Every structure is written in C-alpha cells, then in structure tokens.
Amino acid sequence: MAPLAPLDPLASKRRKMMKFLAYIGPFAVFQVIAILLFALVVMRVRTPKFRVSDGIAIHGLDRKNSPAASFDVNFTAPVRIKNTNFGPYKYDAATVIFTHGGVEVGQAAIPKGKANLKSTKKVNVAVTVNSSAVAGNSSSSLGSELSSGVLTLNSRGRLNGKVELMFIFKKKKSTDMNCSISISMASKAVQSVRCE
Ligand SMILES: *[C@@H]1O[C@H](CO)[C@@H](O)[C@H](O)[C@H]1NC(C)=O
Ligand SMILES: *[C@@H]1O[C@H](CO)[C@@H](O)[C@H](O)[C@H]1NC(C)=O
Ligand SMILES: *[C@@H]1O[C@H](CO)[C@@H](O)[C@H](O)[C@H]1NC(C)=O
Numbered sequence: 001m002a003p004l005a006p007l008d009p010l011a012s013k014r015r016k017m018m019k020f021l022a023y024i025g026p027f028a029v030f031q032v033i034a035i036l037l038f039a040l041v042v043m044r045v046r047t048p049k050f051r052v053s054d055g056i057a058i059h060g061l062d063r064k065n066s067p068a069a070s071f072d073v074n075f076t077a078p079v080r081i082k083n084t085n086f087g088p089y090k091y092d093a094a095t096v097i098f099t100h101g102g103v104e105v106g107q108a109a110i111p112k113g114k115a116n117l118k119s120t121k122k123v124n125v126a127v128t129v130n131s132s133a134v135a136g137n138s139s140s141s142l143g144s145e146l147s148s149g150v151l152t153l154n155s156r157g158r159l160n161g162k163v164e165l166m167f168i169f170k171k172k173k174s175t176d177m178n179c180s181i182s183i184s185m186a187s188k189a190v191q192s193v194r195c196e
C-alpha cells in the first residue's frame with residue numbers, strides 16, 4: 001500500500017468551512033425570506049374598507065310630486081367594515097351622513113366595535129331619510145329625479161381606529177365611506193350601491 005499523501009491542514013480547514021457554509025447558506029437565505037415575508041405581509045398595515053354593501057332592505061317609501069317634490073324612506077343598511085390585516089381593527093363610534101344633492105337628509109350611528117383579523121364586521125343600521133331639508137330649494141335636482149323615478153343618495157362617514165399587530169404593535173388607521181345609493185321609486189327597491 002502506498003503511503004497516504006500528507007494532508008494539507010489549510011486545505012482541510014477550507015473544506016470544513018465550505019461544508020459549514022453549504023449547510024448554513026440555505027438556512028440563512030430561508031431566514032431572510034421569512035423575515036421579509038413577515039415584514040411585507042404580516043406587519044403591513046392596510047386600510048380597512050368601510051362601506052354600505054348590497055342588500056339594503058326598504059321598509060317604507062313615500063314620495064310626492066306635488067305640491068312639492070318630497071320623499072320619505074326608511075331602510076336598513078348593511079354596513080361592512082372589511083379588515084384584511086393580520087390583527088384586529090378596533091374603531092370608535094362614528095356617524096354616517098346621508099345626503100341628497102349635498103344636503104343632509106338623514107344619519108345613522110355606528111357603535112364602537114371591532115373587526116377581527118382577516119374578517120368583515122357586519123353592522124346593520126336603521127336609516128330614516130326625508131326631504132324636509134331639501135324642500136324649498138329650487139336649485140335642487142329632487143323634482144327631476146323623482147319624476148325620472150330614481151332617487152340618488154350619498155352616504156359618507158369616517159371611522160377612526162387602531163390596527164393591532166402581534167398583540168403589541170398598534171397603528172392608527174382611519175377609513176372613509178363614500179357610497180352612492182340609487183333607489184327606484186316605482187319598484188321601491190335599491191337599484192345599485194356603489195362605493196369608492
Ligand atoms: C319612517 O319611520 C318614521 C319613524 O319611525 C315614521 O314616522 C314614518 O312614517 C316612516 N315612513 C315610511 C314611509 O314608512
Ligand atoms: C340647494 O341645492 C343645491 C344643489 O343640490 C346645493 O348645492 C345647495 O347647497 C342647496 N342649498 C341649500 C340652502 O340647501
Ligand atoms: C325628517 O327628518 C328630520 C331629520 O332629518 C326629522 O327631524 C323629521 O322629523 C323628519 N320628518 C318626518 C316627517 O319624518
């Protein structure tokens with residue numbers, strides 16, 4: 001048997017180091033990816049959505065074209081707070097204002113509450129709107145809207161609250177509602193709800 005060539009101690013050290021890097025390298029890359037994903041997906045704070053969804057139920061609707069154009073509508077509005085964060089969104093009590101042609105015709109109160117992580121909080125609010133604030137405004141489009149058979153209302157509101165992440169980080173987040181609701185006078189039903 002030929003004698004073994006003497007091992008170069010430096011080469012052996014280098015081999016050991018390469019072996020170590022081969023083990024640790026993929027692990028380090030995995031760690032960096034995990035941390036990036038955590039920072040970009042889990043810790044990112046998204047603005048919750050605050051809107052009126054489809055499914056408004058009209059309970060009562062009166063309208064007159066003479067002597068003056070007027071309306072009186074009662075309905076239940078399904079308000080939704082959609083929270084796509086990886087943590088709950090806690091919000092303060094708020095008011096949703098319903099307007100016609102920029103004039104306030106009714107309000108609804110949203111009680112203080114919480115939308116859980118990755119879920120939608122459902123709040124059904126009773127709304128009564130009438131044209132008493134619009135009556136006598138000759139520049140209002142109410143008369144022509146009522147004779148065309150479609151009444152358009154706008155709903156606005158702002159929720160102020162906090163998104164909580166990992167049970168400790170809290171980030172203030174506000175969200176605005178801006179919806180347009182078209183109500184068919186003839187069928188006494190909601191034609192469309194569009195939110196920004
Ligand atoms: C709407 O509700 C109010 C108060 O509950 C009531 O006075 C009014 O008559 C209702 N209007 C219609 C059209 O049902
Ligand atoms: C009258 O109606 C117009 C158009 O809808 C609106 O811009 C204006 O603010 C109203 N005026 C009053 C006094 O409500
Ligand atoms: C019309 O709405 C106002 C508030 O916007 C309210 O004070 C009034 O009682 C309502 N009128 C009727 C007839 O429901």
Ligand SMILES: *[C@@H]1O[C@H](CO)[C@@H](O)[C@H](O)[C@H]1NC(C)=O
Nearest residue numbers: 176177178179180194195196
């Ligand atoms: C609300 O939405 C309407 C369009 O539907 C848009 O013209 C208006 O500027 C929006 N208002 C706010 C305050 O964002």
